[in-house]
Structure formats: structure tokens, C-alpha cells
Amino acid sequence: MIKTTTIRPGFILLENYFSPEEATIWLSEIFPRGEDLLRGFHHPHVKPNRFHKAPKYPVKKYMCYGLYWNPLDYMYYPVIPESGVKPFPIPLLFQSFCDEVLKNYAPEYANYTIEAVMVNFYTDDSTMGLHVDKDEEDTLSPIIGVNFGSSCRFNYEDEAGSIQSVRIPGNSVYIFGGEARLMKHGVGGIYSKTVPTGQEKFFSNKERLNLTFRKVYSQDN
Numbered sequence: 160m161i162k163t164t165t166i167r168p169g170f171i172l173l174e175n176y177f178s179p180e181e182a183t184i185w186l187s188e189i190f191p192r193g194e195d196l197l198r199g200f201h202h203p204h205v206k207p208n209r210f211h212k213a214p215k216y217p218v219k220k221y222m223c224y225g226l227y228w229n230p231l232d233y234m235y236y237p238v239i240p241e242s243g244v245k246p247f248p249i250p251l252l253f254q255s256f257c258d259e260v261l262k263n264y265a266p267e268y269a270n271y272t273i274e275a276v277m278v279n280f281y282t283d284d285s286t287m288g289l290h291v292d293k294d295e296e297d298t299l300s301p302i303i304g305v306n307f308g309s310s311c312r313f314n315y316e317d318e319a320g321s322i323q324s325v326r327i328p329g330n331s332v333y334i335f336g337g338e339a340r341l342m343k344h345g346v347g348g349i350y351s352k353t354v355p356t357g358q359e360k361f362f363s364n365k366e367r368l369n370l371t372f373r374k375v376y377s378q379d380n
């Protein structure tokens with residue numbers, strides 16, 4: 160059964176959102192794309208500050224669907240600047256999921272069209288430093304996160320501006336919008352021995368996959 164928790168106003172966690180069968184469908188869509196030499200997983204050359212400094216982040220892999228968010232200048236591009244190749248198109252699976260999850264858990268955000276998906280793959284020594292997702296022109300639309308593999312310690316800013324932590328497991332979804340849309344957040348670490356049953360063929364111990372769905376441009380673009 161799906162467990163819904165409001166972590167802070169605007170920030171909702173949905174645990175047990177995906178069944179093992181649904182998770183397999185998602186992971187079978189994502190991992191083969193990661194193998195693509197031009198558009199697949201690569202190490203993000205992030206400017207210091209957004210993510211933790213080396214040597215923490217070199218183990219992390221990254222790719223995009225839709226628009227490409229460039230870790231070098233924090234801007235969105237229709238093609239990957241290094242190769243000139245378009246990222247993967249956004250699968251119907253992702254858009255249908257967003258339509259459904261918003262309809263059921265955050266109906267105030269109607270007409271959400273995914274324009275970019277950032278896919279982050281974490282390993283045992285990966286972290287992501289505290290940051291605000293403010294590179295989207297549209298900050299009225301929420302960020303929707305999907306999580307597979309191991310659980311992580313997710314750091315976030317509460318209403319009073321203090322940094323708190325919550326455990327985000329695999330097969331879960333989070334949504335942050337409204338007054339939480341511009342909260343600071345990051346990943347403090349990955350927990351050991353928390354790969355969900357049925358995902359052992361996709362993940363080793365302390366590996367985690369996160370997708371964040373973003374609407375980048377405002378309505379009038």
C-alpha cells in the first residue's frame with residue numbers, strides 16, 4: 160500500500176509507489192539508455208558547490224531525457240553541448256506517471272508537461288551537496304522525483320530554514336512544489352543493504368537511481 164507523508168508543506172513522500180513489476184518496467188527503460196555512448200550515462204563535470212567536491216562525486220553517473228541540463232553552466236539545452244546530439248525523447252511512461260501522480264496527490268498542478276528529466280546514479284560514496292533547483296524558469300510547477308535501488312539520506316530545508324534529513328527508499332516518489340519548490344536539498348549518503356527485492360539484477364549494494372522531472376519553461380513560452 161502506498162504510504163503518503165507530508166515532510167513539510169509542499170513536500171510529499173509516497174513510499175511503496177511502485178510494485179516490483181512496475182519498477183522492472185522503469186529500470187528496463189532506463190538502464191539500456193544509460194549504455195548509449197553519446198546520450199547515456201556519463202560523469203557530470205559539475206562546478207564545485209552544487210555537488211560535493213571531488214573525490215566524492217566522480218563515481219556518480221548522469222544523463223537526461225528531453226532537455227539537457229548542463230552541469231557546467233547550469234543551463235538547459237535542446238542538444239548536449241559537447242556532442243550536439245539530442246537527449247532521449249521523454250517516454251510516454253514518464254508523462255503518464257506524472258499525470259497520474261499529480262492527479263492523485265497534488266491536483267493543484269494541472270497541465271504539467273515534462274520538459275527535462277535528470278537521471279542520477281549514485282554509488283556507495285556518492286553524495287549531492289545542498290542546492291536549490293532554480294535553473295528552471297517555471298518555479299510554479301513542482302519537481303517530481305522517482306527513486307529506485309537503495310535508500311538514501313535526503314537532506315532538506317524545513318520551513319524555519321534548518322536542514323533536516325529524511326530517509327527516501329527505493330520504489331518511492333517525492334513531489335516538492337509550492338512553498339517547498341525552492342527549498343535547499345541534497346543527498347547525504349546511500350544506506351547499505353536496502354536494495355528492494357527484485358531489483359538485485361539492476362543494483363549492487365548501496366546503488367541508487369533517481370529521476371527528477373522538471374517543467375523548465377513558463378506557460379507563455
Ligand SMILES: O=C(O)CCC(=O)C(=O)O
Pocket residue numbers: 277279287292304313344345346369371
Ligand atoms: O537524488 C535525489 O533525490 C536528488 C536529486 C537532485 O537534487 C537534483 O537532481 O537536483
